[in-house]
Amino acid sequence: MSQPYVHQTPNRIRVRSDFIQQHPSRVETLIGQLEQIPGIKQIQHRRYAGSVAIQFDSRAISAAALLETLESNGWMEQSERRDVVHHALHLGAKTLLKGIAVTALKRTLGGSLLSTVAAMAR
Numbered sequence: 001m002s003q004p005y006v007h008q009t010p011n012r013i014r015v016r017s018d019f020i021q022q023h024p025s026r027v028e029t030l031i032g033q034l035e036q037i038p039g040i041k042q043i044q045h046r047r048y049a050g051s052v053a054i055q056f057d058s059r060a061i062s063a064a065a066l067l068e069t070l071e072s073n074g075w076m077e078q079s080e081r082r083d084v085v086h087h088a089l090h091l092g093a094k095t096l097l098k099g100i101a102v103t104a105l106k107r108t109l110g111g112s113l114l115s116t117v118a119a120m121a122r
Contacts, residue, residue: 004076006067009053011041013066014053020075021050030073 004017020027026045031043031052037062052075054066070076073119 003078006076008063009059012053012055012058013070014051015070015075016049016051017075018037018050018076019074020045020048020052023074026051026074028077030069034066034069 004015007014027047029044031045034040034054039057041055041057043055045049045051056063056066074089
């Protein structure tokens with residue numbers, strides 16, 4: 001999932017994120033606190049989907065205030081898994097391109113000239 005998803009309609013906010021899925025006790029704690037706020041009508045938590053839907057009365061609490069609360073509690077954090085995958089793909093592509101370049105140079109320049117160029121580049 002990695003990128004948090006927020007869907008907002010009048011009187012309803014739905015958030016999906018890795019944080020919700022990976023920190024169930026922290027999410028449950030905040031849900032308990034949110035349920036005590038006047039204007040919160042219903043909260044549905046789907047742990048394995050990493051999803052929480054909050055129905056509320058916009059006359060009692062604003063969507064902006066709810067979103068700020070969720071964000072300040074980490075629900076909108078991006079997953080580090082994406083960064084690891086992105087880094088691995090970047091390194092893999094870089095290695096592949098280097099291999100293609102070296103192969104092209106070997107075919108074009110020949111082995112001995114390529115060894116000289118490689119030694120100079122180091």
